[in-house]
Each structure stands twice: as structure tokens, then as C-alpha cells.
Amino acid sequence: MPSGCSAVARSLSGWAAVSARGARDAGYVSRTLSPDSSLPSRAARGIVFDLDGTLVDSLPDIISSFLHGFEALGLPSPGAEQVRALIGEPLEAMYAELAPGEHVAALCAHYREYYPRHFTDHSRPFPGVVEALTTLRERGYLLAVATTKRTDMARRFVEAMGLSPLLHHVQGTDGFAHKPAPDVVLRALAALGTQGLWMVGDTTLDMGAGRAAGLRTYALTWGTHPKELLRTAEPDLLEPDLGALLARLPPLG
Template identity: 70%
Template sequence: MTHLQKTIVFDLDGTLVDSLPDIIASFQYGFASLGLPAPEDAAVRALIGQPLEAMYAHFAPTHAPQLCVVYREHYARNFVNRSRPFPGVVELLRTLRERGYWLAIATTKRTDMARRFVEALGLMPAVDYVQGTDGFPHKPAPDVIHRALGALGAEGLWMVGDTTADILAGRAAGLRTYGVTWGNHDAELLATAAPDELQPDLGRLLEHLPPLARG
């Protein structure tokens, strides 16, 4: 009987990496470059986790395609100006790998950009697979999770994220869900998606994931 490798799936922005300042800066840059009034930080933050096109359409629907082009050009040059892994993330990933789990990232970023980002932050050796969202439904649909697990030929145990879309996608994929409140959605909003765990950091995840039996 074949046993699939047990795998933990993580969102990227706001979950593993504090990337909010760079995302917001690039998002607002597009408006300035087109001579449009830029939205406030809080208004942008509330939409992070949605597809970029939908975020821009919320503020400037007629300019959304052009704004997306400007954002992607600017973000690709500035995506690690201030972005850093959250405290303890590198150690957490290392511990989970040592305990025998595989680790996948499932993000709304495009795959090419997501992999560049993970590599630039030095996290690529810590994970087994990075899956972005390329031409298929975004979270809260479970497609990006299914694709990550399918590419690995693995069994998903937990989906870990910082937005309600992450939690809903994880549940739809049949995984247990862990909401972390240091990202884009606060505890009150995350609670509306009823995650199995709702915590201020990722520390409690280790309590659910003891070392796997070898053999």
C-alpha cells in the first residue's frame, strides 16, 4: 500500500512573510504613475489576498489593466525592499521538515513571481514546492492547494493562512485550517471563517504535528 507524504500547505504573503509594506507601496505607485489619486494604506490592505485585477478594479475599473502592468513592473524591482519572514518562520519550517513533513506554498501570486520572491528571501531550501495562481480560480476556491498537492503527489493535512480566503480554500480542499492573525485579516474577521485554530503566531502549529514515524 502506498502512503502519501503528509504535507502542510502555507499561504505566503501575510502568513510566512511580512510583505505588506512592499505590496502596498507598489500598488499605490501605479496610481501616481497614471496621475490618479491613490487609496489609503488601510483600503489597500483590506483587499490583499484577492487577485490583483480585482483589487485595482475596486478603485479604478477603467484603468485596472494598465495599473496591473505598472504594478508588476514596479513590484518586480522592489519586492524585497522591506519584506522579511515573520519571526520564527525559518525555525518553524526547519522543525517541520526535521519531523518528516513536506511543506508547500500556495499563493495568489503568479508562480514565477512567487518563486522569485521565495528564492530572494532565502526560503526556497526550506520548502518542497511553490505553487502560484496562473489562469485558474483564486482562493477561496481550493484549486491552488489541489495543484500544489498534486504536483507533490502528497496528502495535505493543514492549510495555514492569514485571510478568510485561505481558510475557506483549505476547508474546501479537505484540510484542517490554521488562521494566523499577524497578517492581513485580524482575529475578528478570521473568526468568521471558523478556522480550526486561530492564533497570533505559528507556534501552536507544532503542537498538532509531532514527528512522523520513520519507515
């Protein structure tokens, strides 16, 4: 989800253009997964989750914080649905789509000051998330977040949502290529010290990043992108909640 205002020329000209198609069409796929690759092996225990719109119902706070800068600067505000459609891109790329270029830096600054003071106003874990993460940990899986938020902000947010004790690692995007590039997913898995099984997310960007990292992809319809758009990314599973994931991941011996 939104990260800091680092250089995003690549995101504006490259990654954003392929987000809806997914990483496979852009040539990032590292291998073809067999139908049996969802079954855990001793070497593969990693489950990677996106954060906003996947584990946490945080979109209202993100959108209101994003729009705050327009009001503060006296600029015409875009609609909430316009903002929602861009969530998952870096913050600067989002503003560059909706505001004159000369105001992007100031808008980013307003967001970065305002959002941390309001990110718990309405945000809460989705129903069943705490129970699902608890169950997966008890079954022996290693769990990580891979988000477009900066790592420091992501960890503060995860802590505020009460999810820190359930996750083994929280990885943000700090100056390297953002989703659908696989970098943040691969770094999360490296921190876990295991191979990955599934990437769980709510956007086509998540699906592209997971596939590019060689994982099976699990698309949740309760978040940012609607079911029809998620289907274009051809996830391995398209589900309304985490129940089907739990059903496919038995306890590890």
C-alpha cells in the same frame, strides 16, 4: 496575493462575494473533518502555507507597489487600509475595486513592473518562520506554498526571502480559479504527492480554500486580516504564531 492581470470576471462576481463567509457557505466543502484528523497518518504529510502575510511580512511592499501606479498615472490614491483589505484577491480585481475600469490594465502594468524591483525593500520572513519550516521538514512533513501570486513571481520572491531550501514546492495561481476555490491548494498537494493535513494562512480566502480542499485550517493573526474577521471563517485554530502548529505535528515515524 496579487497575481497577474488575467480575466477576473468570476472573481469580481463570484469568489469575492463569498470570501468573508468562506467556502463552506458557498458549498465547496468536500468532507467533514473529525477532531482526530489533525493527527498525521502515513498517507498524509502535506502542510500548505499561504505566502504573503503568512510566511513573509510583505504587506508594506505590496501596498506601496500597488499605490505607485496611481501616482504614476496621476490618479487619486486610495488609503493603505483600503488596499490592505483587498490583499489576497487577484491584482486586477483589487484595482477594479479602487479605480475607474479604463485605468485597471495600466495600473496592473505599473505594478508588475515596479513590484519585482521593490519586493525586498522591507519584506522579511515573520519571526520564527524559518525555524518552524526547518523543524517541520526535519520531522518528515512535506511543505508547499499556495499563493494567488503567479508561480514565476512567487518562486522569485520565495528565493529572495531565503525560503526555497525549506519548501518542497511553490504553487502560484496561473489562470485558474483563485482562493477561496481550492484549486491552488489541490495543485500544491498534487505536486507534493501526498494528502494534506493543514492549510496555514492569514485571510478568510485561505481558510475557505483550505477547508474546500479538505484540510484543517490554521489562521495566523499577524498578517492581512484582523482576528475578528478571521474568526468569521471559523478556522480550526486561530493563533498569533506557528507555535501551536508545531505542537500538533510530532515527528513522523
